[in-house]
Amino acid sequence: MKLYNTMTRQKEEFEPIHKGLVNMYVCGVTVYAPLHMGHIRTYISYDCLAEYFRVFKNLKVFYVRNITDVGSVVGDADQGEDKIELKAKDEHLHPLELVDRNIKGMWQGLDAVRCARPNISPRATMHIVEIIEAVQKMIDRGYAYEIDGDVFCDVSKIKNYGMLSGNTLQKLEAGARLSIDDKKHNPNDFAVWKKARTNSVLKWNSPWGVGYPGWHIECTVMSTKYLGQTFDIHGGALELAFPHHENEIAQSYALYGEQPVKYWVHTGLLLRDGVKMSKSLNNYITVDDAIKKWGAVNLRWFFVNGKYNSPMNISDGALDSTNAGLERIENMFSALKNNIGSTYNTKLHTNLEELRQNFEREMDDDFNTPNAIACIYDFVKQANIIIATHIYNEQNVIEITEYFAKIDKVFKCFDFLYSRPTQDDSQLEQQVKQLIDERNKCRQAKDYTKADALKQQILALGVELCDNKDGTTTFKIK
Amino acid sequence: MKLYNTMTRQKEEFEPIHKGLVNMYVCGVTVYAPLHMGHIRTYISYDCLAEYFRVFKNLKVFYVRNITDVGSVVGDADQGEDKIELKAKDEHLHPLELVDRNIKGMWQGLDAVRCARPNISPRATMHIVEIIEAVQKMIDRGYAYEIDGDVFCDVSKIKNYGMLSGNTLQKLEAGARLSIDDKKHNPNDFAVWKKARTNSVLKWNSPWGVGYPGWHIECTVMSTKYLGQTFDIHGGALELAFPHHENEIAQSYALYGEQPVKYWVHTGLLLRDGVKMSKSLNNYITVDDAIKKWGAVNLRWFFVNGKYNSPMNISDGALDSTNAGLERIENMFSALKNNIGSTYNTKLHTNLEELRQNFEREMDDDFNTPNAIACIYDFVKQANIIIATHIYNEQNVIEITEYFAKIDKVFKCFDFLYSRPTQDDSQLEQQVKQLIDERNKCRQAKDYTKADALKQQILALGVELCDNKDGTTTFKIK
Numbered sequence: 001m002k003l004y005n006t007m008t009r010q011k012e013e014f015e016p017i018h019k020g021l022v023n024m025y026v027c028g029v030t031v032y033a034p035l036h037m038g039h040i041r042t043y044i045s046y047d048c049l050a051e052y053f054r055v056f057k058n059l060k061v062f063y064v065r066n067i068t069d070v071g072s073v074v075g076d077a078d079q080g081e082d083k084i085e086l087k088a089k090d091e092h093l094h095p096l097e098l099v100d101r102n103i104k105g106m107w108q109g110l111d112a113v114r115c116a117r118p119n120i121s122p123r124a125t126m127h128i129v130e131i132i133e134a135v136q137k138m139i140d141r142g143y144a145y146e147i148d149g150d151v152f153c154d155v156s157k158i159k160n161y162g163m164l165s166g167n168t169l170q171k172l173e174a175g176a177r178l179s180i181d182d183k184k185h186n187p188n189d190f191a192v193w194k195k196a197r198t199n200s201v202l203k204w205n206s207p208w209g210v211g212y213p214g215w216h217i218e219c220t221v222m223s224t225k226y227l228g229q230t231f232d233i234h235g236g237a238l239e240l241a242f243p244h245h246e247n248e249i250a251q252s253y254a255l256y257g258e259q260p261v262k263y264w265v266h267t268g269l270l271l272r273d274g275v276k277m278s279k280s281l282n283n284y285i286t287v288d289d290a291i292k293k294w295g296a297v298n299l300r301w302f303f304v305n306g307k308y309n310s311p312m313n314i315s316d317g318a319l320d321s322t323n324a325g326l327e328r329i330e331n332m333f334s335a336l337k338n339n340i341g342s343t344y345n346t347k348l349h350t351n352l353e354e355l356r357q358n359f360e361r362e363m364d365d366d367f368n369t370p371n372a373i374a375c376i377y378d379f380v381k382q383a384n385i386i387i388a389t390h391i392y393n394e395q396n397v398i399e400i401t402e403y404f405a406k407i408d409k410v411f412k413c414f415d416f417l418y419s420r421p422t423q424d425d426s427q428l429e430q431q432v433k434q435l436i437d438e439r440n441k442c443r444q445a446k447d448y449t450k451a452d453a454l455k456q457q458i459l460a461l462g463v464e465l466c467d468n469k470d471g472t473t474t475f476k477i478k
Numbered sequence: 479m480k481l482y483n484t485m486t487r488q489k490e491e492f493e494p495i496h497k498g499l500v501n502m503y504v505c506g507v508t509v510y511a512p513l514h515m516g517h518i519r520t521y522i523s524y525d526c527l528a529e530y531f532r533v534f535k536n537l538k539v540f541y542v543r544n545i546t547d548v549g550s551v552v553g554d555a556d557q558g559e560d561k562i563e564l565k566a567k568d569e570h571l572h573p574l575e576l577v578d579r580n581i582k583g584m585w586q587g588l589d590a591v592r593c594a595r596p597n598i599s600p601r602a603t604m605h606i607v608e609i610i611e612a613v614q615k616m617i618d619r620g621y622a623y624e625i626d627g628d629v630f631c632d633v634s635k636i637k638n639y640g641m642l643s644g645n646t647l648q649k650l651e652a653g654a655r656l657s658i659d660d661k662k663h664n665p666n667d668f669a670v671w672k673k674a675r676t677n678s679v680l681k682w683n684s685p686w687g688v689g690y691p692g693w694h695i696e697c698t699v700m701s702t703k704y705l706g707q708t709f710d711i712h713g714g715a716l717e718l719a720f721p722h723h724e725n726e727i728a729q730s731y732a733l734y735g736e737q738p739v740k741y742w743v744h745t746g747l748l749l750r751d752g753v754k755m756s757k758s759l760n761n762y763i764t765v766d767d768a769i770k771k772w773g774a775v776n777l778r779w780f781f782v783n784g785k786y787n788s789p790m791n792i793s794d795g796a797l798d799s800t801n802a803g804l805e806r807i808e809n810m811f812s813a814l815k816n817n818i819g820s821t822y823n824t825k826l827h828t829n830l831e832e833l834r835q836n837f838e839r840e841m842d843d844d845f846n847t848p849n850a851i852a853c854i855y856d857f858v859k860q861a862n863i864i865i866a867t868h869i870y871n872e873q874n875v876i877e878i879t880e881y882f883a884k885i886d887k888v889f890k891c892f893d894f895l896y897s898r899p900t901q902d903d904s905q906l907e908q909q910v911k912q913l914i915d916e917r918n919k920c921r922q923a924k925d926y927t928k929a930d931a932l933k934q935q936i937l938a939l940g941v942e943l944c945d946n947k948d949g950t951t952t953f954k955i956k
Contacts, residue, residue, distance in 0.1 A: 094540075094597065096598040096704075097598050100597075100598055101595075104585070107585075117578065117582065119578075120575050121578055123601075123604065126601065126603040126604050126606075128604075128607045129606045129682045129683065130682075132607075204607045205611065226572070226574075
């Protein structure tokens, strides 16, 4: 599998550092405001990527996505006010009250669009001790300096600063955008620890007085604490590449003398009707409203249909045509299940084998979900012709259903796969229990072929089996 | 209003320290295992108490309930292993993975039984800096000592140790239960900072080496950080009174020279079929199963029917008879709405006035919810006789509905109040908008009596109004 590495600006063969395990860190939400559509897009992408590694590549994934509950400042400049402090003051809330509320909303939104929870979701404020230690280490190693309660990273000491974003010091110094801050040695130095404002609530004692961490150092501390000094994938939206990720690299260099990440993977920009979404432009849509308007599954399917690192444009028309694609697949399944004949169709089998190859080939090419989905449509087109002939049997149906269920573990949009005869769960439960008993007898008799066929039959009913260590089999109706 | 104060062992008039504001801290969940029924009981009690303060006493409530994500050890003794570390090891998970999973489940369970989220839910690991500072301060003030990486509170220095639980040092020393720990000066000294085990994950550098906080110090640090050195109410289940709360008092004495809490309020024991619920006794029921078996609302109503500080016994029979009570109220409402006549009934009005007085009198008597509910049943009995006569009018219905809706802001079980004519939300919305327009015209014309009547009419449709500062009125269909 190849992934586009922002660092090298090319697709690279993906080889995890530790065999069989992918260590992935994705920059999480700054919980000063409700989740926005950009978050949804980004996190659906990494959710699919993690599931693809798990389901198709048989890799374990340890997925860490932080929660920024302090340290992200307005304008992302060193002189801004903490976004959470500011918003909480506006709303007459304790900052933690605002944070708790937005964390609740964040999970509601991400659960709704079926993003599996990351393995861990550490919060920045859980790491103040480690952050203070990291800042001290940067000072001790000569990469940071304190002035009047602020601590800055000295970027002039960082070899190859700008290697990720291309914003080298030469380029930055030539640019007029950065104003010179009197306190800093160099206008491009950035804060790793900030002096607290007089009335701020989010603050801790440190060797440099009362303050709070810089945003960049939080991610360096959390990613390396849980994944090691170097890890496989660091993700986030493209706009985080500079300065956030560039500064994470600088900090890792200062702390450990090395770049922390093997593959820098960034998601693309999200537009609304062709322009950047923003409250001031009045083209902004909240996640809640988008879910109400288009439905959570359709929204997910829309994002899955875009390539993760291309710009995407959200619009009513785009959403409608994506949904039409989902319906095309659904219609094939409904025809497939209604016209079952008695003869196994080898052509249909071959078509499915082609889909297997083509789908994975496209996914392996830098996670090209739109091309992979085009392969699905190709299959649907050809399958529909065969389905109309009725010359295929239950075994064909099981094969196709099973493969689409495998795809669905990644995309999580094919609810129609699990449509069941109109019977209630208790009847289905009865039926499943009988099939499990039968299967267990086959297993005892070592007739594994029949046992597997029965497992597939159970799967086709939309039921997940789990063979426990103690010899029992439990199941879950999806 | 009177509340039973475990400290003084008597009901005391409740007077908050700061006029108009109740600062309340309740010991939260140790997230090493799924939520259990005892949690549900306890947190429903404090949820009702907080809502009662808000709705009936017009008090602001700042409710802090912590999350213990490190430091609670097996057996709650100083030598046990951290519960989260141990469980995570068993399940081959990173401790944070276990914690995140259980926090998710905790919110699912508590949201299901309609407990409003506390204002803030701080996690222990967000306060390691403050905990280390508190431990250092205890040492500096001569109330704690370090031995080999552990720091113990010296209880012999604590004036009146045992004042809450009655477990004075004399009594404790006479008891045979405590074995002498060689490291401690006194067998009753307790750990405020613990040396980390070799392979533990949850650990931080400290002036005393690598370790983690004691459970008791976490609550002292979090409660006083957010609520001040002294605050109004400290809650938790009765079994926390000793040693947990006793040790919180000791720590506050060591840190600030004073007892932290004005009212110590404890919830009672929960039994299943007369015996303590435990996995080993096989009479344990998970929250998920209990919700499936009895329904979240019935479960909540069951607990509301018990006095918060009495032992309660959960059993199928008990749940059934409580539900019957809820049905009795529901039946009255359905009759009330179906038999509306045209004459205002002053007797029915007087009955309602009596309910108002009696309900609040009982609630004010140490939050006696069962007696308060008995007053509701008395009202229902008398109202049913009048309802059968049809001699009452819409105004009576509105008055009664309004008062039950007020009660329901505390109990949150009267879903039948909000049953609406069979029309969809868009029709209802239309209707409500017209009523709001009409009401706004009355308000402009300063006819506030009619405006209020319209507000009540809208409320009876199950719609909450909110008059915004900018003069607009928004609404929410319940």
